[in-house]
Amino acid sequence: MSAHRNLPPLPALRIFEAASRRQSFLLAARELNLTPGAVSKQIRQLEEHLGLPLFERLHREVRLTAAGAIYARAIGQLFEDLRAATAEVMVSPAADKLVVWCAPWFLKAWLLPRLERFRALRPGLQMDLRTGESSEAIDPKADIAIRLGLGTWARMRSEFLIPQEIAAVCTPAYLRREGLSQPFAFGDFVVLDSANTPHHLELWKQAAGMAGVEPRERIVFQSNETAFAAALTDHGLALVNPYFVEAELANGRLVCPWPARTRTDRSYWLTWRDRFNLPPAASAFRRWILAEFRRE
Template sequence: MDRLPPLNAIRAFEIVARRLSITVAATELHVTAGAVSRQIRTLEDSLGVPLFVRGHREITLTREGEEYFRAVTSSMDGLRKATSRLMQRTRRTQLKVRAYTTFAMRWLIPRLSSFHAANKGIEVLLTASLDPVDFRREDIDGAIRLGDGKWQGANAYRLVSNLLVPVCSPAVAKGVRGVADLQRQVLLHSIARPDDWACWLTAAKADERVDSRSGMTYQSSAMAYAAALEGQGFAIAQRFLVEDDLASGKLVTPFRKVVDMGDFTYYLLTPADRAESASMATFRKWLLAQFEQEPV
């Protein structure tokens, strides 16, 4: 049956072998030199081999002792590293944040690494859902939601202007001269935002010529944007969510008309009936600062 030698003796051996001094090891372990010597003897008796050559004023490792020291050192180093990693994780604060899938994928996740790099003690647990938020019943610290800024039981921090604009690939744009040409194009919709095309077409005074319900519908705006990138038609986009694709030229905006949805935009929500934690305050300030740095 496999068994381990006495672990206290292993610890004493590792220090004595590293220092080559029983006296120094005794000081490090806060015990007497005699206690260290007894631990070494116990280990040698357990293993059945001598580990040290004892001289008048010095000790050295035997061949078996050197081999065993290398193995013990490797194991002890692994144990120290594993312990350090575990303690670091247990000291981290977990922050539970909910967002929409498209917002998370196209805006938040690409930037979240910078938050973690600057705040190593905070772990953001990000989930995606369309469901309404109820801080009284749910174990979450914050949520990013689209609305008018008025939520019962929540503090609301406005994040960005919600600007609607049609986008498409450069190849698709070549066949478009004016808004009326949209009647011959495929309109790409999101189930979560069924009225965006109607809103934009009405503002562009093209609602009587272009059927806002025609085209293809996807589960999320992220899917509609992906279809637009593949040249499948026009998506009605929230501009800040496609800003990187517009800057790179992967998507273009053939029309000048932009619809500002005003107060109906994205907000960070936090519970109104409980004090804001230090980690949530850190995340809130970081999030607001990110939007201040970007054009909207």
């Protein structure tokens, strides 16, 4: 019996993947440079091959059936694996190149200050550092990634790096300017908060025993990074991962008015696709970063 006997036509699968992802025959046709009629015909042939409908045809739209949704998830993952495998084999084995995706706060506060140590181990390595706001949607071309989350990304291997902790910091200059001294009162402080993590303030207040106490003022920034930048320029109290500001705390540029720290449910993880071997440069990066954390 042929191993291909039960497989549906591959062109139809490509069209189904686009149509299910777009939820539209018209948009799939535009993406694939086909006519809507050609898309509809291929989907119909696929349904006949499977013996069940994949889409409900409504007046001006199409909607996946229950079976279609199950099939779409599986086919979508197969095409994602195919794209990743294609990108992997198209890279010349002789090319000493590494594409790293990194969560922005980790990139700025931890990786960049230490990056020369890794580069010294791999002279001539061409590095491509990429980042983005969400660890849920990283660049698919990344060989390896440092992500913030629960460590449960589908079809990815994950190695724990550090937890996401929260501490409150400010500059000594801010305390002097506002005339603040121990014992500190939270109600006297301006809090520099982030719209990305609005729940962190309440988490920290609970850990500090100040649930229900409000600051004098709360300024909301678009990201944690901009809130921290404001704290460094003496504008108030920011919530940060203390691991990322160890140097500033050690040299006195920042202080913690209260010793309270707490953890969120998220951590930083080193991740890569579980179906593919790490390229040599990515494997060297993994060994280096794990050794750095053991050393620290």
